[in-house]
Amino acid sequence: MSKPEPTTFVKDIGEKGLLERLQQFCPPEVVGDDAAVITTQSGTLVVTTDMLVDGVHFSDRTTTPEDAGWRAAAANLSDLAAMGASPLGITVALGVPNNTPVNWIERLYQGITQCLQTFDTFVIGGDVCRSPVMTISITAFGEVQPERIIRRSTAQVEDAIVVTGVHGASRAGLELLLQPEIRQSFSNSAQQKFIQAHQRPQPRLDVLPILWEVISQFQLKTDSECKIHVAGMDSSDGLADAIVQLCQMSQVGAKVERSQIPLADELKDWSSLQALDWALYGGEDFELVLCLPPAIAQALVERLGNQAAIIGEIIEEPGVYLTDRTGKTPGEVLNLNRGFQHF
Amino acid sequence: MSKPEPTTFVKDIGEKGLLERLQQFCPPEVVGDDAAVITTQSGTLVVTTDMLVDGVHFSDRTTTPEDAGWRAAAANLSDLAAMGASPLGITVALGVPNNTPVNWIERLYQGITQCLQTFDTFVIGGDVCRSPVMTISITAFGEVQPERIIRRSTAQVEDAIVVTGVHGASRAGLELLLQPEIRQSFSNSAQQKFIQAHQRPQPRLDVLPILWEVISQFQLKTDSECKIHVAGMDSSDGLADAIVQLCQMSQVGAKVERSQIPLADELKDWSSLQALDWALYGGEDFELVLCLPPAIAQALVERLGNQAAIIGEIIEEPGVYLTDRTGKTPGEVLNLNRGFQHF
Numbered sequence: 001m002s003k004p005e006p007t008t009f010v011k012d013i014g015e016k017g018l019l020e021r022l023q024q025f026c027p028p029e030v031v032g033d034d035a036a037v038i039t040t041q042s043g044t045l046v047v048t049t050d051m052l053v054d055g056v057h058f059s060d061r062t063t064t065p066e067d068a069g070w071r072a073a074a075a076n077l078s079d080l081a082a083m084g085a086s087p088l089g090i091t092v093a094l095g096v097p098n099n100t101p102v103n104w105i106e107r108l109y110q111g112i113t114q115c116l117q118t119f120d121t122f123v124i125g126g127d128v129c130r131s132p133v134m135t136i137s138i139t140a141f142g143e144v145q146p147e148r149i150i151r152r153s154t155a156q157v158e159d160a161i162v163v164t165g166v167h168g169a170s171r172a173g174l175e176l177l178l179q180p181e182i183r184q185s186f187s188n189s190a191q192q193k194f195i196q197a198h199q200r201p202q203p204r205l206d207v208l209p210i211l212w213e214v215i216s217q218f219q220l221k222t223d224s225e226c227k228i229h230v231a232g233m234d235s236s237d238g239l240a241d242a243i244v245q246l247c248q249m250s251q252v253g254a255k256v257e258r259s260q261i262p263l264a265d266e267l268k269d270w271s272s273l274q275a276l277d278w279a280l281y282g283g284e285d286f287e288l289v290l291c292l293p294p295a296i297a298q299a300l301v302e303r304l305g306n307q308a309a310i311i312g313e314i315i316e317e318p319g320v321y322l323t324d325r326t327g328k329t330p331g332e333v334l335n336l337n338r339g340f341q342h343f
Numbered sequence: 344m345s346k347p348e349p350t351t352f353v354k355d356i357g358e359k360g361l362l363e364r365l366q367q368f369c370p371p372e373v374v375g376d377d378a379a380v381i382t383t384q385s386g387t388l389v390v391t392t393d394m395l396v397d398g399v400h401f402s403d404r405t406t407t408p409e410d411a412g413w414r415a416a417a418a419n420l421s422d423l424a425a426m427g428a429s430p431l432g433i434t435v436a437l438g439v440p441n442n443t444p445v446n447w448i449e450r451l452y453q454g455i456t457q458c459l460q461t462f463d464t465f466v467i468g469g470d471v472c473r474s475p476v477m478t479i480s481i482t483a484f485g486e487v488q489p490e491r492i493i494r495r496s497t498a499q500v501e502d503a504i505v506v507t508g509v510h511g512a513s514r515a516g517l518e519l520l521l522q523p524e525i526r527q528s529f530s531n532s533a534q535q536k537f538i539q540a541h542q543r544p545q546p547r548l549d550v551l552p553i554l555w556e557v558i559s560q561f562q563l564k565t566d567s568e569c570k571i572h573v574a575g576m577d578s579s580d581g582l583a584d585a586i587v588q589l590c591q592m593s594q595v596g597a598k599v600e601r602s603q604i605p606l607a608d609e610l611k612d613w614s615s616l617q618a619l620d621w622a623l624y625g626g627e628d629f630e631l632v633l634c635l636p637p638a639i640a641q642a643l644v645e646r647l648g649n650q651a652a653i654i655g656e657i658i659e660e661p662g663v664y665l666t667d668r669t670g671k672t673p674g675e676v677l678n679l680n681r682g683f684q685h686f
Contacts, residue, residue: 007446008444008445008446009441009445010439012445013445018445021448022448022449022469022471025455025456027467030432030468035468036434036467036468038431038467040431040486041486043384045388045431047434047468047484048468049468049482050436050470051474052472053438053472053474053475053478056472056473089390091379091390091391092392093480093482094394095394095396095478099354100352100353101350101351102356102361105361105364105365106364109365112368122369122370123369124369124370124373124379124390125390126365127393127394129395129396129399129400130399131394131396132398132475132476133475135474135478135480137392137470137478137482139390139392139482141381141390141484
């Protein structure tokens with residue numbers, strides 16, 4: 001007689017393991033990007049969903065309800081930006097304990113709608129139900145022209161890797177909130193900047209029209225009609241995670257030059273190692289990481305400003321290598337095990 | 344000095360009160376139907392969202408994970424049907440306790456996808472996160488031609504009120520599961536039928552093509568090109584709730600003849616009063632309640648069969664009146680206070 005198989009619990013396989021198991025229930029073509037793409041009778045729809053739980057994803061210690069709302073909306077809009085899509089609206093489903101002050105929920109909604117208004121979109125529907133724990137589930141919809149969908153799987157060898165701004169600032173803000181004793185190491189304006197980066201992240205929807213303008217100009221100038229594939233995703237789980245995911249999905253590798261990763265000056269002055277670590281593994285910067293032909297990448301970075309930079313290139317050999325052209329540190333291989341693991 | 348205002352909690356205003364407060368954050372045109380309608384560059388999108396919480400909306404006592412999944416998917420598809428929309432897909436966000444067996448979640452997904460496959464659609468994206476309580480948030484989207492959107496607010500005086508099938512069966516199934524002692528009053532096949540109605544409700548997406556075919560035929564026959572407005576919603580919160588909501592949103596009233604409400608024979612034989620009560624207030628039958636010109640209503644009911652019926656008519660005078668043409672009971676005014684209150 002064979003023994004019954006032992007029960008596998010969620011804690012045994014973690015969030016990523018569970019997501020992998022559940023992908024068997026989805027059509028393969030919708031799996032693996034920041035958001036799903038569906039083709040309707042009349043257009044291309046991009047959809048992304050996120051659930052946030054009190055005590056797991058937000059807490060009154062570091063987050064006002066307004067900020068929790070803003071961040072939840074921003075994370076979803078960032079997923080749309082990562083797919084190249086413009087927002088059409090979001091739905092909000094709330095699970096609320098009976099003893100929640102109504103004002104807390106109104107403040108949450110104020111944060112959500114402030115963020116949405118900034119990006120010219122709004123809440124189009126929702127649900128409210130009783131729950132023992134405050135739970136916020138947001139689904140965001142966007143639209144995109146099919147030839148402008150940004151995917152993780154289309155990075156090509158020799159592409160330049162662009163980041164759209166500074167990394168590590170959101171994590172620095174979180175640490176300042178959690179460890180007030182480190183505040184004295186920073187100027188007031190630096191503290192404010194980092195805390196703002198954590199509490200009010202800006203999804204980079206502004207990058208999309210600039211990206212397509214730069215590509216059009218390049219095509220005009222070079223008299224080229226060939227299609228430019230843009231690969232990319234957002235850096236919500238850290239810059240290292242983004243680059244590793246892009247490489248895995250595109251079956252390529254990458255060389256990233258550490259001195260080229262844009263870090264906040266105030267963080268570098270404090271601890272350049274800590275700054276790099278937070279840039280790579282801190283998460284929640286909600287910048288875009290894009291893989292583009294070098295000439296386009298260069299033009300894009302010049303147009304974007306705000307410390308956008310080319311930080312490396314796509315190579316054939318698998319693996320993501322962090323190089324140091326100053327020679328001060330040995331090269332290293334980046335991996336995901338230091339990135340965010342939600343379980 | 345004025346006293347500080349006392350804090351209002353969710354329990355003080357209930358689900359409906361909270362939803363009303365939150366509507367100030369939504370554009371007015373998206374509020375009030377089973378789902379939101381948004382117009383994209385290229386079409387009309389219908390979106391609905393629902394959150395279900397373990398112990399509140401489902402429980403292992405009456406529901407297997409497969410059934411919980413089916414019902415969650417069915418409720419969302421029913422909201423699409425209520426808007427006249429065909430499904431494009433759903434997203435599923437799950438909050439799961441660490442000690443949840445992976446197999447439980449896979450069975451939940453099996454139920455979701457079984458339901459979706461039956462209606463030719465699928466899961467297109469999702470999220471998984473840690474939560475102290477199992478939480479399922481589903482967002483469904485569909486598409487509809489703008490002239491075929493079914494709304495709550497367009498019922499017109501003299502419209503006939505159509506229900507697409509039997510009411511009360513789902514509640515009967517729930518009671519059979521909760522009170523095994525009443526099972527002896529029913530045949531095995533009746534028990535199975537009611538329990539099936541509760542565990543595996545069928546969203547009435549099948550009604551839509553028939554409805555539009557009937558309308559086209561009517562227009563051909565009468566050589567009429569005038570637009571037919573279909574008002575309607577689903578009966579997920581009970582038949583009484585649906586009729587009252589339709590009347591309130593359309594600023595009309597209704598007369599409903601109790602003898603015309605389709606009830607399951609086995610329930611009527613057991614207790615005609617209980618059967619009527621569950622039909623009006625039981626909820627979760629997921630039938631459609633439609634307001635249509637009488638000639639079209641008649642043709643639709645004939646085509647649908649399966650106990651579809653005209654149960655009353657829209658009148659000018661506000662209020663919903665339950666009449667009894669047998670004269671056995673006095674007429675009564677229906678109100679929502681006996682309907683489902685989720686808090």
